[in-house]
Amino acid sequence: MGAEGDGGTARADVVVLTALEVEYRAVRAHLEDPRPLQAERGALFELGAFREGSAERTVAIHMTGPGNPGAAASVERAAALFAPRAVLFVGVAGGVKDVALGDVVAADAVYDYETGKDTESGFLPRQKTYQSAYGLVQLARLVAAGDAWQPRVRPGDGAPRPRAHVRPLAAGGRVVAHHRSDVGLRLATGAGDALAVDMEGFGFLAGAYANRQLDALVIRGISDLLDDKGEAHDERWQPVASRNAAAFAFELIGRIPVAADATAPVRSLATSARSPATGTRSPATGAPPETPRRRRLTIRDLGVLADTLLAVPGMTSPARWQQLLDELPTVGTAVGRQSASRAEALSLLRVCEARRAMGELVEVVAVFAPDDPAAAELARRVEELGLE
Template identity: 55%
Template sequence: MTQHNGPAPAADPGSAGNRTAVVITALGVESGAVAEHFAAGHRPLREADGTVYEIGTFHGEHGSWTVPLVEAGQGNTSAGIEVDRAVRVFGPDVVLFVGIAGGVKDVALGDVVAADAVYDYERGKDSEDGFVPRIKTRSSSHLLLQYARAAARRQRWCDRVRPAPPDGTPPRSWVAPIAAGGKVVGHDRSRTAELLRAHCGDAVAVEMEGYGFLQGAYVNPRVGALVVRGVSDLLNDKGEENDRTEQPRAARHAAAFAFELLDVLRSAEQQR
C-alpha cells in the first residue's frame, strides 16, 4: 500500500492569512452541499486551463480557508485530472473529495466515511477461466487521517449539518476503506457486489471517483488529500425515490464532516 506525504509545512500559526483547501465533487448535489458552508457574499468564478472554479471562503472557529470548488463530473479519470490541475493552479494545503457513496456493509444511511484506503476494484485479467482481480490501492494522507479520526471520535461535525437534522439518532462517522470503479452497483446480488465481498471485504462503501482522486494526489506529494463520503443508499435497498431524499442528506453530512476537519486543522495549527 503506497502513501503520499502530508500537507506542506504550515506557515506561522500567528499569521492571519487564509489557508487553501480545494474541494472536488462529482455531482451538483455534492457541490451545493459544500457551497452551503461558504461565507455570504461574492463568490467569484475563476477559469484556468478550461476548468471553472467557484471560489468560496469558509470562516471556522479557529481560522479561515479559501476554498476553490470544482465539479469534476463522474469517474476516476476526471477526478484525477482535476486534482493535478487544481494543485498546479492554487498550490493548496489540502485537497478533499466530498460526495456520496453506496453503503456496502456496516454503515447506515446518512453515515460519513473518511476513506483510509480506496480500492480500484476493476483492475484485473479477463481470461478463459474468468476474471482474475488485480486490485490496486491508494491511501489518503496519514496526517489528514489522524485528524479525521479525531473528528469522528468527537462527533462535533454533526452540529455543522445544514439545515440542522431533526432530533433523533445522529449519523455515525467512520474511517474505513472504500472501493471505486466505473460501474453503478445496483444490487447486492450483482456480479460487482459479489466481487467486492470476495476481494474488498473490508470496504464499507462503493463509489466512482476516489481512486482517481488519490492517484492525482499521489503525483503531487506535497499536498494532503482525503476522500469524504456520505452514504446515500445501500446495495440491498436502492431506488430512485430514495435517492431523491437521501442524496442531498448524505451530501450535507459529508460536507459538514469536511468543514469540521478543516477547522480542526486550523485549531491544531494554533497549538504548534
C-alpha cells in the same frame, strides 16, 4: 476576495471537489461569499471564506462530474492553480456493509475493484490501492471520535443522527446494484473491509499521488445501500448524505493548522524549541530567538515574478522548463505540470515561497541565462521582496 478572469490566479488553503450538483450545493453552503474564478483551460472554480473562531481559510470548490478520470484531472489542475494545503473529495457513496443511510465514511484507503484480467475461467483481480494522507486520516479519526461535526449539518428533513467511520472505500466505473452481482461478489472477496463504493475516489487519490506534497482525503455520505437502490432513494437520501459529508469535511477543515506566517512551514508539536541557526535556547524563556516574519506575497507580487521568470530566454520551452524543475529537486517535484504556462510558473513560485527556496530559484536561472536582463530583474525583485 475578488474573482479573476482567464489566466488569473488566487490562493486557496483547501480545495474541495465534488462530482454532483447536490454535493456541490451542500459544500458551497458552508462558505461565505463564494465567487467564481475562471481557471486555465476552462475549468471553473469558486472561492469562498470559511471562518472557524478567529481563523479564516480560503476554500476553492469545483464540480468534476462523475468518474475516476475527471476526478484525477481536477486534482492535477487544482494542485497547479492553488498549491493548497489539502484537497478533499466530498460527496455520496453506496453503503456496502456496517453503515446506515446518512452515515459518513472518511476513507483511509480506496481500492480499485475493476483492475484485473478477464480470462476463460473468470475474472482475475489485480487490485490496486491508494491511501489518503496520513495527517488528514488522523484528523478524520479525531473528528469521527467526537460529535462536534454533527451540529454543522445544515437543516434538512429530520433524518436520523449520523455516525462517522474511518475505513476503506472501493471505487470503479460501474453502479453496483446488488451484493450478488458480479461486482458485488468481487467486492466481497477482494475488498471485504470496504464500507462503501463510489465512482471517483480512486482517480482522485491517484491524481494526488502524482502531485507530491499534496495531502488528500475522500469523505462520503451514504445515500443508498447495496441491496436497496432506486430513484426514490436518491431523491430522499442524496441531499441528506451530501449535507452530512459536507459537515464532517468542514469540521475537519476547521482543524487543519493555519500558520501565522503562511510562508513558514508548519512544525509539529513535538518539534524541539531550539534555534535552527545556533541550537541554543533563549536564556530568559527557553524559547528560540524570534526571527523576523516575512509578509505573504500578494497575487500581484506573484504575477510580476511569474512574468519576469517567463521572460527569461527559453523559459517558455517545455524542455527548458523541465530542466529548471530538475535543477530544483526539493521544489520542482511538488509542481503539478510541466507545461511552462503562467499557471505553472505561479505554482512553482508558491512552492518556492513556502519552502524558502526563492534564492535557489534565482541561482539556477542565473546559471541558465547569466547575462540576461530578465534574470537580473528576477534577482532584483526577489531581493526587494526580502525572499532570498
